Amino acid sequence: MGFTGYIGHPRGRFPILVKNVLPHLNALRSLDLGQDTGFGLTNWYITTIQCPLNYLRVSMEHIPHLCHVMSRETLSTTLKQLHVTMRSENTRRKNSLPKGLVLSKMINLHTFTLAQSIFYRSSRIEWSTIESLTAPNVMPVLRRMDLAIFITVDDLDCINRSSLFMDDRRIDIQFAFIIDDTSLGNQLSHYVPHGSRFHPRQIVGVTCVISCLSRNYQELTNINCYFDSYPWAYDVWYTLPWAFEQFFDSVVPIQYITKVEVFALPPSYSSIINSSRLRTLSISENDSLPSIISMPHVVQLDHINTVYLSFHDWPTGLNLLALRHVILTNNLVALKNFSSFPSNIRSIQILFRANMPNFVSSNWSTLRSLSALPMLTSLHIVINDMNTGLDDISCQIIAETVPMFVHFGIRFRRDSGMPPRDSVDHCIEFDPALIDVANDFTSSIIDDEDNEDNEDEDYENNEDEDDDLAFLESIFDVYRASIKELHRRILCLSFHMKPLIVIEEGGDAFDYLDxxxxxxxxxxxxxxxxxxxxxxxxxxxxxxxxxxxxxxxx
Structure with a gap:
């Protein structure tokens, strides 16, 4: 018995499932929780699972979380495959083994993946920690290791002498080593291991330039949402074939690889025999193919089944024969050019993020163009942090679109409290008192000689929290009104079969059900x-x- 969860949006109810349901599935043997830390899971939920899992795929924030999972008696004796993505932007947390912790022996673990995305550079894992986690007395039967981490040039000497590459376990290791020192380039080709002693691998060296979302994106058009004033660059050495699906993933599209330069290539390589595992492609440049296509033997366009398209139109000439799913972020206008979309798309997810570039939520008429995609059966819309509801025209257009699909969903989500003061005027149907609070720039005067500074600060923080709570109650009333209006208009339509309408249990519109x-x-x-x-x-x-x-x- 296995359980696999694809985590997109919404993600708020998933921790409840992991905490309250999964621990009681005694026959559970395979558990795939995805590799996205954004859905609120913590290490505690995973360690409550008492069933003897053989397969576990999950994301974690820190090495101590991984150590506690590996130390669970039920997991240390039964796990055969463990796949972990480390994602943490908290530089204050030390990404090393907890002091005094004795790791359990993983007596059946033969496959282990430990990977970091290239965008999560702030929490480097020491090579000594990797050595401890994979030591022969901890993983005695390890046969396959996929490792993608940040390293320093000084680590290379230790890596070449590591038991992972040298001992008699005959480990087949594939890696992607990210080095922040780009001055040496091809000079390191003799120091980077070419696979293990028993499983040689061909390697490639590239330099990746990463840019961040512009802080002044409100002033930009969709020509360029990224700025190059302060980009950073990494050298990446990787074995072939490419083994890391999550390497280029970011929870939200705030970073992007804008340039790739190749400085080391293998003499020959057969991509037919050894195909890349990459199946997801992120695109955030205007009418331009993503730069990672320049990375040798990483992107095979005929194998890509999912595309994240953020802020921009579909690139001209991009034809993906295996494409099935498209996720659009803040580019509803891209649907106008539906003729450029591959005809084999099965599902589209539209994400609106009010705090990101090109946020336009009024041009819903473009949804009508989706009828030209013959194989499209699913449409899901997620609206994050919008300060208004849907007007009558938008509700009618969305409702008229519903009969085109077998699966349709629309959700409102709120990640933040009160919006910035300069955007409050754009809100509708709010309590006027909230607008007054948001526009009140006065603050109490505190005597420097008063010893109650901390109490005053706590009082002010509590007032801010009360304001946020009142705002959230008001904005969710707006969201509920939109859901009810959509419900009414959808039921007035003519369907070949009666639609199944589901409202999340515990959600803000749940009480609307009879x-x-x-x-x-x-x-x-x-x-x-x-x-x-x-x-x-x-x-x-x-x-x-x-x-x-x-x-x-x-």
């Missing part, structure tokens, strides 16, 4: 071979009728 939803599912028993027992264990017409009457209070 009754709580009831799921009609199979019995919690193994499926029997006998026909009569099989029918009794699966939902039948009387079960459905009984549930319908219960919902209708009949």
């Amino acid at each position: 009754a709580p939803p009831i799921r009609v599912t199979g019995a919690d028993v193994p499926l029997a071979y006998a026909k009569t027992l099989e029918q009794n264990s699966m939902p039948q017409v009387p079960n459905v009728v009984k549930s319908v009457k219960k919902v209708l209070n009949k």
